[in-house]
Amino acid sequence: MSTVLRTLIVDDEPLALKLLASKLEKIPQITVIGQCKNGREAAQAIMEHEPDLVFLDIQMPGVSGLEVVKRTQEAIMPLVVFITAYEEYALEAFEANAVDYILKPLDNERLARAVARALDLHQAKEAVDSSNKANILQAIEHIDKSKNKKVTWSARDTLDADSAENAATLKKLVIKDRDEIHLIKHSDIAWIDAAGDYICVHANGQTYIKRSTLKEVLDELDDNVFKRIHRSTIVNLKAIEKVIPHTKGEFFLVMDGEHKIKVSRNYKDVIRSFLT
Template sequence: MNKLRTLIVDDEPLALKLLRVKLEKIQSIEIVGECKNGREAIAATLDLAPDIIFLDIQMPGLNGFDVVKGLQSDILPLIVFTTAYEQYALDAFDVHAVDYILKPIDDERIIRAVQRAQERLDGVDGQDNKPRILGAIDSINQTENPKQAVNKMLPGMLSSNVQVEKKVVIKDRDEITILKQSEIEWIDAAGDYVCLHAQGQTHIKRSTLKELLAELDENIFKRVHRSTIVNLNFIDKVIPHTKGEFFLLLGEFEKIKVSRNYKDAIKHFLLGE
């Protein structure tokens, strides 16, 4: 049995040390890296390609949910959240089959999480973990609020003004965010959700990629993977990868994988066609 390449992430040094000590006792685990914040976790995932991440949720800056939203579905490892979250959040995790370890960390729970991870990697179930996590996040964010009735009216009111720049409307709890399409850097699809990355933030929208594509400007948004779209205006560098694939660098931190099936879109862009 191949060992699970494991990344552990926690902003508390003592919690990080405790988790490392407990995981080192499990023969099927190989710890390949440790991170103390979300930004480091995203970078380490891209560089180390771990099989599984033990990821703290509550961290300053980018939290655990932000890390998941910030990674492409196609390269996202299995995630086990380590959390002291309230029970309603844990119920959401259970409903969407997302694994977690409740703090203080328990040896038995860690072993169960590792066993589940191995089972998913051995089967076909490990390929769609991002939609599950986004489903749990969406469930956690759902609240009953009187403003919801007003929110349902706003998208239609906004879209009726044909003079304004093209935008994407995102409803989140009792708020509505309106993103200019020109500010969206890339989009990652996961099941019935899409993650829109703009100006250092990631927004979840309940929508399929096909539905969103109908709204986007086809001149600047190109699909580069089966579930990933990029805004060509934000590409800073193209790095060749293996088997005809590429990596796109968007700004300082974003690194997007281009599959060989969609490389022609980037080729035409580089040639100015």
């Protein structure tokens, strides 16, 4: 039986969305399970439907395609094919990191190659039980560094030369993001998920990338408040707004009013203990 990829397509241009859907309908290895017109819808649909593959427009108002990736938990991260009308996003960085990239207008042959590559990556993903989020985050970091912007400080508190020590005292996480360095209060962090040598820190409705492992950041946080609920995810127990039972002993946690985070069976006792 041939593999069929459950596919989500995302584009803020209605005509582009319609054209992509019509082209994918002709490819037997693809079944389109949903269409989204913005990044917020896409992030929600990925959480709810856990597609195998997403065709994702990069340039969208509000939540961009890159932001959708950062918001998506590594545990449910699908394969991603980026689509854009612009060549300014360090194309070679995405290709080098196993993320396909198609320029508009869509070309049938290029689209077919992207699907073939996605099929190969999907089979490899199942074999090793890992996602490609780490590769995408590496590509995003490459893009940020390529901008060569001057680093500035973005924080209410001023740090002196001994910034790391002060940050620890103030219980803040230091994150360099593009042209700013953010100081994130531990109490403001809702959840963190990891992919390889990167973490995505979700705080105050924003997502920040930091080069770090989950273990390293756990050493900085209060283990009475921050708990691992998946091998790649930790949450702030105080930020949980709702717990939704799922199949096979799993749970979903609702964070920040909109984000659903999956709790794996191996860590279900953490949530049960929290509830009691």
